[in-house]
Amino acid sequence: MTQAGPPDPTDIVEISTDGACLGNPGPGGWGAVLRYRQHEKRISGSDPATTNNKMELTGAIEGLAALRKPSTVILYTDSSYVRNGITKWVAGWQRNGWKTADKKPVKNADLWRRLIEEEKRHEVTWKWVKGHSGDHFNEIADELATTAARQIAEGSR
Template identity: 75%
Template sequence: MTDSSKTVEISTDGACLGNPGPGGWGAVLRYGDVEKELSGAEPDTTNNRMELTAAIKALNALTRPSTVILYTDSSYVRNGITKWVAGWVRNGWKSSSKQPVKNTDLWQELIEAEKGHTVEWRWVKGHAGDKYNEIADSLATSAARSLKS
């Protein structure tokens, strides 16, 4: 069990208006009583790339090695980083079907972003009333929409 007073909690989400299309990412970082919201957008991307980017940007925003609980509604991100990435690295970034892994650049960035931190990856059901997932979703969607206007 981690000491929650010393744990950074992060909720992330990605959004895409069309897939591919304009996309956005959002993250809410919480440490004690402090909350910080981050977001950004890309004009031509995919939902999976935005989900990965949200986690990368959030982890990169940490200013010192931290114990982190990172909540994502993306099974792709959670399973990728906790189950699949070691095999991909071992196999030269090829999938089990010997195809190039999609989003290799972002997976490599996520591996780097995670270094120095102790990260527990937790999946949360999206659009199910989780306060911080809803905020992250709103940040991501707003960022994506900002490109359309």
């Protein structure tokens, strides 16, 4: 399925991700826009009962999982939770047996583990963008996520 070998640093894939939840918890959706050279792919999905943080994580996981071979990736997220989690907190959680600094179980540990596995396949640079601020691809990812959440809430997905 995936091809072995290191990513080609001259070929950069950009991925913009977002998550949405109608109520928190509630019906949720995630979206990702993948861009490579002149190609663009939009993907999304939903969950009938979830949280916003789970959908934010799932958007990043599914965006990376959609890549067929190891890649150099710039991943844009408007979630400080996702960006800080993967770049700052996860190493400590792993050292502490998936416990927080105050010895409580890490929330969404299953999704964090999946994100770590997807990230290992690639060279990922994590970028935070302000949500709802006019970033074109963040707005598209937000629309994908919101539409998916609405569709699952209405029973049409």
